[in-house]
Amino acid sequence: MNFDKYYLLDTNIILQDAKNIFNLSDDNKNLLILPETVLDELDSKKSGFEEINFQAREFARTLENAKVQKSENIDGYKIISLQVEDLSTASIVIISKDTYNINTKNTSLSIINDRKILEIASFAKEYFKKDIVFLSLDIMARIRAISLDIKADSLRGSRHEEFSYEFIKNIEINFSDLEHLESQDIRNFDKNYEIYNYSYCFKIKESDQVVLAYIENEKIRVLNETEVRNQIITPLNKEQLFFCNAILNQFYNVIVVEAKAGSGKTLLALSGALKLIKRKDLQKVIYIRNSIESLDKGEDVGYLPGLEEKFAIYNHPLMDSLDYIIRTEHKKNRSGRKDEFSELEDKEVLQRVELLRQNYSIETMWVGEMRGRTLSNSFVIVDEAQNMSNKTMQMVLSRIDNTCKVVVLGSNKQIDNFYVNKYTNSLTTLLKSTQKETDLVNIFAIRLKKVLRGPITEWAELIFTKKN
Numbered sequence: 345m346n347f348d349k350y351y352l353l354d355t356n357i358i359l360q361d362a363k364n365i366f367n368l369s370d371d372n373k374n375l376l377i378l379p380e381t382v383l384d385e386l387d388s389k390k391s392g393f394e395e396i397n398f399q400a401r402e403f404a405r406t407l408e409n410a411k412v413q414k415s416e417n418i419d420g421y422k423i424i425s426l427q428v429e430d431l432s433t434a435s436i437v438i439i440s441k442d443t444y445n446i447n448t449k450n451t452s453l454s455i456i457n458d459r460k461i462l463e464i465a466s467f468a469k470e471y472f473k474k475d476i477v478f479l480s481l482d483i484m485a486r487i488r489a490i491s492l493d494i495k496a497d498s499l500r501g502s503r504h505e506e507f508s509y510e511f512i513k514n515i516e517i518n519f520s521d522l523e524h525l526e527s528q529d530i531r532n533f534d535k536n537y538e539i540y541n542y543s544y545c546f547k548i549k550e551s552d553q554v555v556l557a558y559i560e561n562e563k564i565r566v567l568n569e570t571e572v573r574n575q576i577i578t579p580l581n582k583e584q585l586f587f588c589n590a591i592l593n594q595f596y597n598v599i600v601v602e603a604k605a606g607s608g609k610t611l612l613a614l615s616g617a618l619k620l621i622k623r624k625d626l627q628k629v630i631y632i633r634n635s636i637e638s639l640d641k642g643e644d645v646g647y648l649p650g651l652e653e654k655f656a657i658y659n660h661p662l663m664d665s666l667d668y669i670i671r672t673e674h675k676k677n678r679s680g681r682k683d684e685f686s687e688l689e690d691k692e693v694l695q696r697v698e699l700l701r702q703n704y705s706i707e708t709m710w711v712g713e714m715r716g717r718t719l720s721n722s723f724v725i726v727d728e729a730q731n732m733s734n735k736t737m738q739m740v741l742s743r744i745d746n747t748c749k750v751v752v753l754g755s756n757k758q759i760d761n762f763y764v765n766k767y768t769n770s771l772t773t774l775l776k777s778t779q780k781e782t783d784l785v786n787i788f789a790i791r792l793k794k795v796l797r798g799p800i801t802e803w804a805e806l807i808f809t810k811k812n
Contacts, residue, residue: 347375347435350472352465354480355385357499360763361735362402364499368479369434377476379464380440381457394712395736396763406430421467439464458485465494481765499768509778511790512543512586519548522555528564537562540778542788543586556582558788560595576673577608577615583792584612590788591616591751594625598785599751600729600774603792609753610727611665617723618669621704626749627721628705631662632714632740634731634761661727662708663697670696711736714743721747729754729771731761737770 389400410426478489486496546555556567603609754771
């Protein structure tokens with residue numbers, strides 16, 4: 345049987361999502377090639393409670409239904425052809441070898457495995473007499489493949505799916521239009537309106553005046569800046585105003601934010617959540633952050649003793665934000681008094697943070713403990729979404745019922761998960777979903793581009809991302 349394309353898969357393609365074999369097969373139009381080393385690596389990942397362990401087990405369950413079509417031996421290579429059927433059909437060829445032509449002396453296991461995989465790729469290219477495309481999320485492995493004259497790519501077509509939607513648009517209007525702007529159809533002012541144009545800056549012609557508005561059921565709603573600013577943490581620019589307005593607006597139940605480091609996304613989400621609970625719209629705050637370790641091994645979660653300590657480090661952004669909220673509220677309460685510049689002692693801040701968590705029912709949750717849970721009447725903050733795969737985000741969001749509001753936060757410039765990239769992570773998937781209409785949720789999305797943490801953060805963002 346001839347196939348349109350011949351893909352040889354690296355282990356990380358399957359650990360990213362076991363269902364990738366069916367996506368890449370494209371209803372049996374393409375052939376998938378698996379070196380035995382990939383199977384060995386998947387087998388070693390089956391035990392555990394992280395998502396990659398689940399994906400390894402899911403792939404094993406898929407193989408249980410495979411039917412052997414053919415088996416042959418050629419020059420020390422064994423080729424087994426399988427057909428797998430699940431949601432669709434996939435043809436898979438597993439290739440193994442008795443002895444590999446590689447030098448293992450003073451070489452790490454991961455590099456040895458990469459070389460074994462690419463040796464199989466070189467054989468497959470000759471065996472099938474076709475161009476083999478090596479698919480991997482590992483750039484170093486792809487470079488090694490290219491050096492061996494093997495085509496290499498990340499996930500199919502991903503490089504051509506850059507996201508560039510305008511969540512905020514700038515439109516000029518006449519002064520006479522201002523009086524009747526509220527509740528007007530947005531297409532009366534913007535013929536090129538798209539469903540992901542959630543926010544508008546209406547600039548009055550021949551004037552410096554700008555009116556901020558958001559779109560609700562394709563109708564213009566003028567943003568009430570006074571009401572939005574009336575919270576502990578005051579939004580400082582138009583992007584933050586739009587974000588805070590979406591939090592406080594009962595119309596939206598899903599908010600997706602892609603933001604630079606230091607843009608205030610977590611802080612503003614918490615501030616808005618406290619206001620919603622204070623006015624009794626919701627009952628509690630749940631903060632969820634994926635347990636992805638830093639790339640620096642000295643900071644790995646595995647080096648810390650005990651479960652509580654291991655996951656406490658992932659709540660640092662929450663605790664830092666609560667600390668800042670306590671200190672900001674203290675300064676506001678002391679404003680105008682003789683001792684208005686007095687600072688709280690750290691011990692008192694910790695006590696007030698704990699009291700705040702109790703009074704507003706602020707909980708933290710690890711994604712690994714969410715299966716089987718149902719979250720109700722909650723303001724749910726899903727932080728660091730760029731480090732979550734689609735499968736993890738699906739699991740998280742499927743735990744949330746219709747009495748909740750969920751805010752998903754992330755930055756595609758801060759990806760620490762080896763098994764996702766900026767094209768395949770859940771943050772990008774949610775951002776891209778805004779181009780399609782849905783009656784199931786009322787979604788709002790925005791990018792926070794301004795760094796407000798301070799000049800050092802802004803400088804770091806500038807010099808280290810200027811080529812991106």
